[in-house]
Amino acid sequence: MKFFFLFVLIALAVLILVYLYRVVQGPTIYDRVLGLNGISTKAIILLVLIGTVYERVDMFVDISTGYALLNLVGALAIAKFLEQRGSV
Amino acid sequence: MLKVTMEMLLKTAALFIIWLILSGTSHPFNVGLGLVASFVVAWLNSGHADSPFRLVPALRMLWYLPWLFGRIVQSSLHLTALILHPALPIAPTLIYYRTRLQSQAAIVLLGNSITLTPGTITGEVNEQELVVHALDEESGHDLTTRRLEQKIAHVFQEQTSSE
Amino acid sequence: MTFSFEVPLLILLILTAAGAILVKDLVPAVFILGSYSFFLALVWACLGAVDVAFVEAVVGAGLATVFFLLTLFRTAQKDTRLYPSSYRGAALIGLPLLGFLILYAANDLPKFGDPASPASVHVSPVYLENSLHDTRTPNVVTSVLMDYRALDTLIETVVIFTAGIACALLLGRSRE
Amino acid sequence: MSALAIALILAGLFFLVVAAIGMLRLPDVFTRCHxxxxxxSLGAFLVLAGLAVYQGFSLNLLKILVVLMLIYLLNPVIAHATIRAALRSGLRPWRRESP
Structure with a gap:
């Protein structure tokens, strides 16, 4: 089972690379915001996964809750600001 | 001064359950603190919505959510086929959609349902007009046939009778 | 076996750190720095330092990204360095030397998690044994941070809060 | 129990991979947001549900469900805010060039 979790973790890390490519390459700034958003979703999954492996899910779930909320605040702030600024 | 309404009590109960799950202790001090905190948050957050909170739509919502999840699975499979198709047969369109739903809560639920279903995203909401970006003709099918709207109208018991 | 969980994260960490420095346009650099903070927080969580992970996520990935972006949009978005690039040769020799020195010094440190190291002989056992009874918090790091040195943490928070207010004031002023 | 968990996680991983391919292939912001x-909506749901099943019935299962609920509540808001900002700043959706 532990081997399977290691496999999932590495697969997720490779997927994060794809989103990272979008963050670096993305033609507009909204692509970068989307990429960061995708990375944070992966990070939430990764945290719960790591918690499962270490058998401390109760602790790690709390952090992932915090991540999800913070991600909302950050993304909303960026989106609001870009909207006011009004250019690409 | 402090008027305790049904809405506040229900919100307190919901917040308190989440507190119990997240804290994971049954120590009296912690539980008491959670009760006080959830009541204060419920007190601060009640009385903003234009339509009063009612219990029956909330219960009918529990019936709506599994249906929505079924739609999410279906349209996810459709979107998967689109993305993996070698020719990438997408035809993005903007749909300007005028809803007949009245209350703000219903419109919020409609917008969120549209965004949650893969293939359609709500871009803008002006009163009753929604700007929806759909990936192709079939993704927006639920919307153009007004099926989603009718389900939500059923949840909130509103009239959307077609003229 | 447990150690190998961190390897992919560490690789991502190095990649993002290098990317944030190498990218010429500053807006992508800010976003890459944000994802760097995400990975750093994940590594902290892996090591069991939950609070540090939390602070890293709050400040690094959340606040710092927003503040950097706000600053960038008020100033120029291109990387215009003030210093000449003639330092590059010196850096190429000096930095690896410094890294080698640090690694050499780290050789003398006790091993990670060594029970006989000086830090875990005198002070730590007291807190490790009593913290659950004293504070009823399952995580020792949390209890040390929030209970044993709560005053210290409070002052730190005040400092960070003041800095935040100063940032908000400065950024809000140039709007007019 | 753990066979079901593995099946759920693998299914979720499949959707995550498809989404990553979509991020690479699709032409503009709006389509990538899809x-x-x-x-x-589906990848994270399946993976987290698999992890919750692996936990068995305990408090941890409920905690994972809370995170799941949070993702479902928050992500539509983020997607909507981003798309609205993109629309308002004058970005137009990509269209296939008419032949």
Whole structure:
């Protein structure tokens, strides 16, 4: 089972690379915001996964809750600001 | 001064359950603190919505959510086929959609349902007009046939009778 | 076996750190720095330092990204360095030397998690044994941070809060 | 129990991979946002549900469900805010060039 979790973790890390490519390459700034958003979703999954492996899910779930909320605040702030600024 | 309404009590109960799950202790001090905190948050957050909170739509919502999840699975499979198709047969369109739903809560639920279903995203909401970006003709099918709207109208018991 | 969980994260960490420095346009650099903070927080969580992970996520990935972006949009978005690039040769020799020195010094440190190291002989056992009874918090790091040195943490928070207010004031002023 | 968990996680991983491919292939912000919603709505759901099943019935299962609920509540808001900002700043959706 532990081997399977290691496999999932590495697969997720490779997927994060794809989103990272979008963050670096993305033609507009909204692509970068989307990429960061995708990375944070992966990070939430990764945290719960790591918690499962270490058998401390109760602790790690709390952090992932915090991540999800913070991600909302950050993304909303960026989106609001870009909207006011009004250019690409 | 402090008027305790049904809405506040229900919100307190919901917040308190989440507190119990997240804290994971049954120590009296912690539980008491959670009760006080959830009541204060419920007190601060009640009385903003234009339509009063009612219990029956909330219960009918529990019936709506599994249906929505079924739609999410279906349209996810459709979107998967689109993305993996070698020719990438997408035809993005903007749909300007005028809803007949009245209350703000219903419109919020409609917008969120549209965004949650893969293939359609709500871009803008002006009163009753929604700007929806759909990936192709079939993704927006639920919307153009007004099926989603009718389900939500059923949840909130509103009239959307077609003229 | 447990150690190998961190390897992919560490690789991502190095990649993002290098990317944030190498990218010429500053807006992508800010976003890459944000994802760097995400990975750093994940590594902290892996090591069991939950609070540090939390602070890293709050400040690094959340606040710092927003503040950097706000600053960038008020100033120029291109990387215009003030210093000449003639330092590059010196850096190429000096930095690896410094890294080698640090690694050499780290050789003398006790091993990670060594029970006989000086830090875990005198002070730590007291807190490790009593913290659950004293504070009823399952995580020792949390209890040390929030209970044993709560005053210290409070002052730190005040400092960070003041800095935040100063940032908000400065950024809000140039709007007019 | 753990066979079901593995099946759920693998299914979720499949959708995550498809979403990543979509991020690479699709032409503009709006369409990429669709791929991202695939990640959030089904991929994350299946993986987290698999992990919850692996936990068995305990408090941890409820905690994972709370995170799941949070993802479902918050991600539509983020997607909507981003798309609205993109629309308002004058970005137009990509269209296939008419032949």
């Amino acid at each position: 791929a991202l919603s695939l990640t959030d």
